[in-house]
Amino acid sequence: MATIKDVAERANVSISTVSRVVNGTATVAAAKRDKVLQVMAELKYQPNSAARALAGNKTGMLGIVANDLADPFFATLLKGVETEARQAGMQVLAACGHHDAEQEEAAIRSLLSRRCDALIVHSKDIPDQQLLDLLSECPVAVVVNREIPEIADRCIWFDNLAAGYMATKHLLAQGHQNIAWLGRNQNITDNVDRYIGFCNALGQAGIDHNKAYKAFGEATVEGGYQLAYELIRSKSEVTAIMAYNDAMAAGCLRALHELNYKLPDDCSVMGIDDVILGLVVYPQLTTVNYPVEDIGRTAVKKALALLADQQLEMTNHFSPKVVIRGSVASLRKSVLRKSGS
Incomplete structure (x- = not known):
């Protein structure tokens, strides 16, 4: 059975591009969209039904994957996410990955199973390609504190x-x-x-x-x-x-x-x-300031813009300063x- 990765490789595009074509969550250039659709037909690719349901039926839920919410850093990140999400009328579900690949994957899948409209993901242990494959099942996912070239426009990171x-x-x-x-x-x-x-x-x-x-x-x-x-x-x-x-x-x-x-x-x-x-x-x-609350709020703004199929100019890169x-x-x-x- 063909996978989304197979389609991406045959069409010579990223997995996130295939996901956007399947879910209709962002604009894709006509030539790329046509190529993806052609390859999907050739490979008889069947999109993940859960992901398609997520794309078509909004739940008003925003998921966040963090390391440990007892850690002051992640509590501050969650504060930024929750503040921005609440202003948009969304509820936040949190799951912890504990900087362990298996637990991070379990946290992501748990939030997907709860039909979150979008995910904010802090993952350090899952390899890039595996994380891309996982996130392809979600209409919108924003990655924080990590830069992945294939989805750089959906990553927010700190130096x-x-x-x-x-x-x-x-x-x-x-x-x-x-x-x-x-x-x-x-x-x-x-x-x-x-x-x-x-x-x-x-x-x-x-x-x-x-x-x-x-x-x-x-x-x-x-x-x-x-x-x-x-x-x-x-x-x-x-x-x-x-x-x-x-x-x-x-x-x-x-x-x-x-x-x-x-x-x-x-x-x-x-x-x-x-x-x-x-x-x-x-x-x-x-100390050195890591604007983690601002990063959490920015991640939600980016996720909301993607959900609304809007272009939103904002920084992806945050710099430190001595306090x-x-x-x-x-x-x-x-x-x-x-x-x-």
Whole structure:
């Protein structure tokens, strides 16, 4: 039996193009549409009935696939999605994928089975082609925090490499050179890109990143807490900690407080994400802003435009910026004070 992938390959178009022709959810150039229809006839392709039902009968439901809704990052993403969806009169269904390919696929299929009109998908573990095949069963799907060339117009992503670079550059600008990296223990692109940014910034400053202390654990408050304890026991000369995210950074601050560190003078801590958690720790967290709520709202706007077969000009790419609060001290100012200058 022919699949949508077979049709796409024979017609020399993307799977998303075939899906649009089948479901009539977006405009397709006449030549491409005719070619797809011809190939469908040749292969006797039968479109997925569930997908066709989704296209023809609106339920007013918007599905979102996230990693873990208990994580402040994903809670903020959901807030943006729910706010925008509610204004459009839609209800939101959420399912968690836990950065695991099988669970991500199960989450997507669960939302499809509930006949959601559109999906907002945060998936890190499913390979591109497999994800494209899955999403072809949904009339409209917008992918966040990931760029897939075949559906680039339906992807919204954040420059994680620049975020890691900018965060480390900020620490270097404050005079820190012995900087530790505390990363997550899952090899997702966010973690890899942020670490590459960290290494690039050190390299530009003439510091060998291979000699920098680095450790990996759960990307949670508890994970950061445990790693910070291990760090202080083995590398007490570290003057700053670059954490993968704000949750880990908050855990670092807690551990340093328990070890009687004067913060931020004895050790600076930097995060990435700029979630609400950074405002309730002490000192408040210096971090890199990831406009995750805006990304959630933008994803819904894009999905609604696609559902209405409208063209909507909006950014697909969000850039980071440093947010300065109180958890990073300047070693340069400290040296000036000690010298009496």
